[in-house]
Amino acid sequence: MERQVLDIFQWVWGSHWDAVWGVVEPVWPLVWTLVKIFLIIAPLMLCVAYLTLAERKVIGAMQVRLGPNRVGPAGYLQPIADGLKLLFKEVIVPSQANTVLYILAPILSLATALAAWAVVPFGETLVLANVDAGLLYIMAITSMGVYGVIIAGWATNSKYAFLGSMRSAAQIVAYEIAMGFALVTVLMVSGSLNMNEIVMQQGSGWFADKGWSILSWNWIPLFPMFIVYLISGVAETNRAPFDVVEGESEIVAGHMIEYSGMAFALFFLAEYANMILVSALVATMFLGGWLSPVGFLPNGLHWLFLKVCFVLFLFLWFRATFPRYRYDQIMRLGWKVFIPLTIVWLVLIGAWMMSPLSIWK
């Protein structure tokens, strides 16, 4: 793609191209990377905006209501209106708050939610950074997401906010281990930490050769891991039914209680960006990423998009369906159910791979 872009510039500048290129060349890699980052972030932010609308519409439909339908045609401009409203509201800093950390916290949560996108593959060559340790990078960056919440809770200097951040720290640490083990099984069967190779590996196998790629994806042989990862993903993003961190009826809004205006909007964006990220990771790791489910249709970005939408729909469905978990039950599920389950499955997969019945040659 870089080649074509340069060709277009060359055509635009005509005979002056050499002079222009002489100036531009030293900074071109930087510029090109920034362009690619923009090409990922801009659609992502649009998706975040419309995910909030989709959430309200879907939950509305599940509760036999209409959902937002006033702003724009059938309510489709609602997220724009919400965004503008938050943008023009005053950011209030509590007088006893630690101002620097108070402002830093929402930025930190959004930054980690966006940074992980660097290694998510959108196509065979469509990836910002095709690094070998991609999966590790994802685990490292997503594990930093908790800082935004803890720092916000502490810097606000309020009891509810502090309780929220304590709950969040305990919950995220509990589910991260199960999540990590689920990813370890994926990297075992793929034999690689590179995200693109993980996708590619899912496109090979007995079923894929017969044209049924969908049956070769990791979600069938690693089905328990798929479920554990999905549920842990919901818990990591603090979504219902694991939303004790901001449980409205218990601690009002947890760490976000004193935030207003754009600072609050950043937390909001981070939550939805994290949801999309977890969905993209589920799609990449277990649902074949950008691979087409059947042999006669071409692979491409649109498959990843459809899979992400499917997982996001599950997120919304959970929220509309399940009552909130009690706190001790969340801890029990994380530590006493998921971690033993993932460890046992890890050993089983290891044995399976070493046995003659192994399907990952």
Place this chain on the structure above:
Amino acid sequence: MEFKTFVFYFLSTILVVASLRVITARNPVHAALFLVLAFFTASGVWMLLQAEFLAITLVLVYVGAVMVLFLFVVMMLDINLERMRQGFWNNLIPGLVVGGLILTEMVLVLGAKHFNLDNVPNPPPAAAGYSNTKELGRLIYTDYVYPFELAAVVLLVAMIAAIALTMRKRKDVKWVDPAAQVAVKRSDRVRMVSMPAEKD
């Protein structure tokens, strides 16, 4: 100046300042957060050395797990700076001894002629397709498998010991077995009684 050199000095400056702030910051939460910054920056420096596996593991383990729990504890402390200063002169001598020992060790390792830059040259540049992570995994599970397993067992024992030390059975806890909660039937809780209507 080469771009890489610039990045190195940039990261090193942040690292040194952050490390200094860890021991000079008055608020322990700030100190812990500066330690997070120091870890993160150190991982950047390691990345420059092309040790991407170690760099990412540093972030994953120390920033993502250890420091979160550390902050968790530090944030819940009720800090009284006056009381913390009281023990300063009593702890000065042991502190100086430990600091002096660490300094001596570092001088011995880094200053001696066996480890200076001339005797430990840069490794030859890696061939294309060389995977740091794979190579590390191969070494750990072949040449160094026994020390590695030994370290793992030591950590496991330490973990079990820590859990055993802190575990205590509380008598007054109102915990209910979730399986029993799920298996409960209406007849366990409610009794339907048929009563004739009473006249007033």
